[in-house]
Amino acid sequence: xxxxxxxxxxxxMETETPGRSGVLGVxxxxxDRMAGSTLLAAAIEGDxxxxxxxxxxxAAIFASGAWAWASGLLPDILALQEDILYLLNQHxxxxxxxxxxxxxxxxxxxxxxxxxxxxxxxxxLMQILNIGTTIPTLAILALSMSVLGIGTTPAIFGLFVATxxxxxxxxxxxxxxxxxxxxESATGMGMTPLQILRRVEVPNALFVIFAGVRTALAxxxxxxxxxxxxxxxxxxxxxxxxxxxxxxGMMLAGAIPTALLxxxxxxxxxxxxxxxxxxxxxxxx
Amino acid sequence: xxxxEDLTKIFETPAGEVVASDRVNMExxxxxxCVLLGPSGxxxxxxxxxxxxxxxxTSGKIYINDKDTDAYDPIKLRRTIGYxxxxxxxxxxxxxxxxxxxxxxxxGWDRKKSRKRASELLEMVALDxxxxxxxxxxxxxxxxxxxxxxxxxxxxxxPVMLMDEPFGAIDPINxxxxxxxxxxxxxxxxxxIMFVSHDIDEAVKMADKIAIFDAGKLIQYDAPDDLLAxxxxxxxxxxxxxxxxxxxxxxxxxxxxxxxxxPKVTAEETLDKATKLMEEHGHISVxxxxxxxRARGIVYLADARGAKGKVGEHHHKLPATIHMREDLRTAVxxxxxxxxxxxxxxxxxxxxxxxxxxxxxxxxLGATYRDT
Numbered sequence: 001x002x003x004x005x006x007x008x009x010x011x012x013m014e015t016e017t018p019g020r021s022g023v024l025g026v027x028x029x030x031x032d033r034m035a036g037s038t039l040l041a042a043a044i045e046g047d048x049x050x051x052x053x054x055x056x057x058x059a060a061i062f063a064s065g066a067w068a069w070a071s072g073l074l075p076d077i078l079a080l081q082e083d084i085l086y087l088l089n090q091h092x093x094x095x096x097x098x099x100x101x102x103x104x105x106x107x108x109x110x111x112x113x114x115x116x117x118x119x120x121x122x123x124x125l126m127q128i129l130n131i132g133t134t135i136p137t138l139a140i141l142a143l144s145m146s147v148l149g150i151g152t153t154p155a156i157f158g159l160f161v162a163t164x165x166x167x168x169x170x171x172x173x174x175x176x177x178x179x180x181x182x183x184e185s186a187t188g189m190g191m192t193p194l195q196i197l198r199r200v201e202v203p204n205a206l207f208v209i210f211a212g213v214r215t216a217l218a219x220x221x222x223x224x225x226x227x228x229x230x231x232x233x234x235x236x237x238x239x240x241x242x243x244x245x246x247x248x249g250m251m252l253a254g255a256i257p258t259a260l261l262x263x264x265x266x267x268x269x270x271x272x273x274x275x276x277x278x279x280x281x282x283x284x285x
Numbered sequence: 286x287x288x289x290e291d292l293t294k295i296f297e298t299p300a301g302e303v304v305a306s307d308r309v310n311m312e313x314x315x316x317x318x319c320v321l322l323g324p325s326g327x328x329x330x331x332x333x334x335x336x337x338x339x340x341x342x343t344s345g346k347i348y349i350n351d352k353d354t355d356a357y358d359p360i361k362l363r364r365t366i367g368y369x370x371x372x373x374x375x376x377x378x379x380x381x382x383x384x385x386x387x388x389x390x391x392x393g394w395d396r397k398k399s400r401k402r403a404s405e406l407l408e409m410v411a412l413d414x415x416x417x418x419x420x421x422x423x424x425x426x427x428x429x430x431x432x433x434x435x436x437x438x439x440x441x442x443x444p445v446m447l448m449d450e451p452f453g454a455i456d457p458i459n460x461x462x463x464x465x466x467x468x469x470x471x472x473x474x475x476x477x478i479m480f481v482s483h484d485i486d487e488a489v490k491m492a493d494k495i496a497i498f499d500a501g502k503l504i505q506y507d508a509p510d511d512l513l514a515x516x517x518x519x520x521x522x523x524x525x526x527x528x529x530x531x532x533x534x535x536x537x538x539x540x541x542x543x544x545x546x547x548p549k550v551t552a553e554e555t556l557d558k559a560t561k562l563m564e565e566h567g568h569i570s571v572x573x574x575x576x577x578x579r580a581r582g583i584v585y586l587a588d589a590r591g592a593k594g595k596v597g598e599h600h601h602k603l604p605a606t607i608h609m610r611e612d613l614r615t616a617v618x619x620x621x622x623x624x625x626x627x628x629x630x631x632x633x634x635x636x637x638x639x640x641x642x643x644x645x646x647x648x649x650l651g652a653t654y655r656d657t
Contacts, residue, residue: 185374188337188447189388189438190364203378280421281378 076249091234098159099220106164110171132161137223145230155232163220170212174205210273221262287313292345305331307501316475320488323498329481337366367438367446371453373430375422382418388441406436428459448480489532510536514653539616540609543630543639549574552597556589559596572629573600580629580637606631
């Protein structure tokens with residue numbers, strides 16, 4: 001019922017509450033800001049400003065929730081609760097596995113490429129990985145399907161490929177950026193190469209490595225909905241079916257958890273970045 | 286003791302062979318500071334880095350306390366050699382405490398013992414352990430960081446230290462302070478130190494011996510005063526500078542150069558006696574002292590001659606006095622400042638100990654030329 005009357009309701013809302021676009025604007029720029037905060041520059045900002053934004057975003061979410069309930073959209077979404085939970089589980093599973101694999105392989109690979117004996121080949125190898133980011137993610141998924149068939153496995157593989165490069169590149173760049181005099185000083189005092197790597201290079205590269213993980217996971221979470229297209233499941237199922245059936249509620253039932261998940265992942269990573277990296281090498285602290 | 290025997294390093298570059306160190310032979314005696322000096326690219330840094338194997342020699346031998354360093358594993362060898370570099374190289378991810386304890390930790394020292402040593406060392410360089418132990422390097426000024434850099438090298442109490450232009454990046458005022466501080470610690474620790482510098486003034490100040498390099502060759506290896514007084518060739522004369530004799534002034538203290546047991550008068554004595562005393566010594570003035578011997582004033586021959594009365598009625602204020610511990614450079618500077626040709630020398634308590642004159646200084650500096 002709500003489906004057919006929706007355009008009218010929307011129009012009505014538009015005229016009834018002139019403040020709404022303002023609220024949405026705030027919400028949008030709030031989300032923009034949180035997405036933008038993956039960038040280092042944006043992340044280094046006044047704590048006060050950050051807190052104010054967080055409250056505004058919460059208020060906006062509350063307002064839109066109230067509006068959704070009033071317009072009958074929320075009951076539509078809640079009716080799909082079971083589907084949402086099942087698909088969310090699948091969705092998170094894909095993020096965790098593909099992201100985890102990319103981290104587990106990407107960081108050691110980046111560090112390995114930064115070793116002196118690898119430096120001659122590092123840039124060329126990085127170009128190969130770069131293909132993973134250059135090719136549109138949708139194309140990667142399609143290519144991955146053509147090799148591995150339909151299902152979760154090719155989806156995870158595709159996501160893994162798309163996620164790998166930022167992690168490798170940052171791990172490599174982070175290790176490269178450790179000042180040579182630190183290495184000299186560590187060598188001069190009698191550290192073995194492995195001790196230098198563990199006690200000097202990795203801790204000093206950690207912030208840059210973490211920034212890479214954040215960027216990569218943002219890409220990853222953003223791409224997972226496409227996994228539905230090659231039979232990988234996840235919340236993309238609700239989004240795409242909602243679009244296909246012109247079912248606004250179903251679409252939002254997929255889109256809202258996807259968006260919240262992206263924000264949550266970035267938020268958690270930002271907290272990890274803030275608290276886990278020692279104060280001496282953490283520009284945020 | 287560090288001994289280099291025919292130490293040679295040849296770098297293979299696309300442009301051909303570059304000889305960085307060319308059959309260097311030298312010995313740094315136990316407990317002394319040897320400064321390796323020379324223009325950039327002269328091979329002084331390469332020579333030093335061969336001692337802890339950051340650069341491996343092409344040929345030649347290095348002995349530390351008469352043991353051939355080839356016999357050691359480079360990693361173990363380095364842990365017994367303190368190393369300080371110009372860029373300091375404190376680990377930004379570690380606290381000051383952990384930075385200082387880096388080598389003790391590598392050596393597996395007891396944690397309590399090494400942490401205790403860290404606070405003792407911090408106190409030696411006038412940094413409060415309570416404030417600084419838990420800070421990170423980025424929270425310290427450049428001068429403070431380099432102090433920590435130096436004590437980090439001392440933490441495991443190595444007999445030998447290598448210092449690569451350690452104070453080069455510090456502003457001139459702080460540099461003097463840190464140099465003095467370091468010399469004071471060296472007076473206590475008596476490490477055998479190889480110290481690379483390109484600053485002749487720093488070398489003259491720090492060194493027991495200076496080694497001057499040019500194009501990979503050790504040209505002259507001498508005590509600072511000998512080097513400044515008798516440069517071996519035109520290159521060295523040029524390198525140590527046209528004012529090299531003035532630099533020698535830093536090497537001699539006022540106490541060494543002064544005329545001891547000087548003539549003096551007290552306020553109660555007559556001008557007549559003062560005049561006689563001055564004429565006897567051929568001086569144009571005499572210092573008036575208090576009852577215990579503190580320098581109180583000065584009487585000039587021009588005022589005293591023919592006049593009647595007591596010294597106390599005709600004395601003038603002393604234009605300047607100089608402490609025995611100061612070097613002659615300061616003394617000469619003070620003479621110029623006050624337009625005087627002599628200065629009264631005093632000790633810690635202000636007792637009049639002697640005097641230095643411009644003529645006396647000139648004579649002293651010239652002695653080395655008259656002997657040879």
